[in-house]
Amino acid sequence: MRLTLDDDWAATVTDDPLHSTPRFDFPGQCVRIAEYADVTEWQRFLVQTFGSREWLWDAPDELRFDQAGRELVGAGFRLPYEAADAEDSARVPAVPPVHPGGLRADAARDFRLKVTTELCRAPGDAVLTCLRDLDVLDEPLEARIGIAPDVALLVQHGTIVGWSLTDPARYLTTGFAAPDPAPPAPTTRLLLTECLDLITTPLLDEVRRRDPAALARLRELDHSLRSQREDRHRADALLSLIGNLVEDYADRPTGQQP
Incomplete structure (x- = not known):
C-alpha cells in the first residue's frame, strides 16, 4: 500500500513495524514512539532523521525516517482536547483489523503531518482513537497499520486520517521516561x-x-x-x-x- 501525506509526499507500507514501547506522556498529552531517553538524545535524533516535526509555532504530529534507508524510526502524536460524544465514539469501526507494518518514504525530505482534532474514547478507555475530523466515520477505513505495539495509523483513501492507542493506561508516563x-x-x-x-x-x-x-x-x-x-x-x-x-x-x- 502507498500512502500520500502533505499533498505530494508519499510513503510505502512495509512489513517492519517499530518495536519501541510507546510512551503516553500524560502531562504533555502526547504519545511518543522512539528510543531517545532525554532532550539531548531527542535533539540528536531529529538531526539524524527527516520527516514531520515541530518547528517554531507549528506543532504537527511527527513521523521520522532514517536518512539512509528512509525507513520509519520514530513517531509522535498529540491528543486532541476535543472529545467526541459517546454516539460518535461508538461509530468508530472495528474493522479492518490491525496489520503490523512500517513505512518507507519515497524521498528523503521533510513534510507536514496535521494533528488530529477529535478524540474518540472506547468504553473504559480501552482504546483512544484520534481522528482528523468526524467525517472520517462516514466511510469505511481502508487499513489499520500497526506501526508499534498497540499503536496504529488509520488509513482512508490512501491517506492517514488518524491513529489509535490500545490500552493507554499501560503506557502512562511523563516526558521521556519509559512506562x-x-x-x-x-x-x-x-x-x-x-x-x-x-x-x-x-x-x-x-x-x-x-x-x-x-x-x-x-x-x-x-x-x-x-x-x-x-x-x-x-x-x-x-x-x-x-x-x-x-x-x-x-x-x-x-x-x-x-
Missing part, C-alpha cells in the same frame, strides 16, 4: 478515565469557568491520585497534569488568570 513494565492496577484504569473526562471538552470548559461542581470533582480526583499507594509511576503521571489544573483553577482566587 512501568508491570501491568497497570485496576484503580489506575479508573483514574485514567476520570482524568480524561476532566481534561477534555465539555468538562474541561466547566473547569476553566470555575464551575463549583467541576472544581469539586477536580479536587476529589487530585486527592485520589495523591492517596493511591500502588502503581505510583502511573499515578504520578496523571497527577502531573491534574495537579496543575488544581493549582490554576481550584486554588487560584477567582478573577486571577492562570
Whole structure:
C-alpha cells in the first residue's frame, strides 16, 4: 500500500513495524514512539532523521525516517482536547483489523503531518482513537497499520486520517521516561478515565469557568491520585497534569488568570 501525506509526499507500507514501547506522556498529552531517553538524545535524533516535526509555532504530529534507508524510526502524536460524544465514539469501526507494518518514504525530505482534532474514547478507555475530523466515520477505513505495539495509523483513501492507542493506561508516563513494565492496577484504569473526562471538552470548559461542581470533582480526583499507594509511576503521571489544573483553577482566587 502507498500512502500520500502533505499533498505530494508519499510513503510505502512495509512489513517492519517499530518495536519501541510507546510512551503516553500524560502531562504533555502526547504519545511518543522512539528510543531517545532525554532532550539531548531527542535533539540528536531529529538531526539524524527527516520527516514531520515541530518547528517554531507549528506543532504537527511527527513521523521520522532514517536518512539512509528512509525507513520509519520514530513517531509522535498529540491528543486532541476535543472529545467526541459517546454516539460518535461508538461509530468508530472495528474493522479492518490491525496489520503490523512500517513505512518507507519515497524521498528523503521533510513534510507536514496535521494533528488530529477529535478524540474518540472506547468504553473504559480501552482504546483512544484520534481522528482528523468526524467525517472520517462516514466511510469505511481502508487499513489499520500497526506501526508499534498497540499503536496504529488509520488509513482512508490512501491517506492517514488518524491513529489509535490500545490500552493507554499501560503506557502512562511523563516526558521521556519509559512506562512501568508491570501491568497497570485496576484503580489506575479508573483514574485514567476520570482524568480524561476532566481534561477534555465539555468538562474541561466547566473547569476553566470555575464551575463549583467541576472544581469539586477536580479536587476529589487530585486527592485520589495523591492517596493511591500502588502503581505510583502511573499515578504520578496523571497527577502531573491534574495537579496543575488544581493549582490554576481550584486554588487560584477567582478573577486571577492562570
